[in-house]
Amino acid sequence: KQWYQRRVAITAGEYNSAATINKELYRLSRQYPLLTRLISIGQTHAKRTLCVMEITSLKGNKRTKPVVWVDGGMHAREWITITSAMYLIKQLLEGYNVNPQITELLDNVK
DSSP: OOTTGGGOOOOTTSOOOHHHHHHHHHHHHHHOTTTEEEEEEEEOTTSOEEEEEEEOOSSSOTTTSOOOOOOOOSSTTOHHHHHHHHHHHHHHHHHTTTSHHHHHHHHHOO
16 A cells, blocks of 8 residues: 555555655655755665655754654665655654644654
8 A cells, every 4th residue: 555645656565666765755855845854875885875864843953952863774674664764754744733742853853
């Protein structure tokens, strides 16, 4: 099932290519420019771009906010971790200013 409805290519429960994942990260960073910052941290051995997405609100001092690190795809056979991380990203971005707990989290954590 596609859990982002028809507007994206990430499919839960299936392998998603690096190109598909990066395309979705870029799309989300354009859709939520005030909450996200997409950072390229280098390349894989296969010359694929490694992306990190920072998610936080503009409220508070970004330099002093505590940081939560969520990693997906550390090892090649752990493909489901990418889907889990993408699901968390979706929940945080779509929940900001809708869900008070998510809003408070992003206002106080980086």
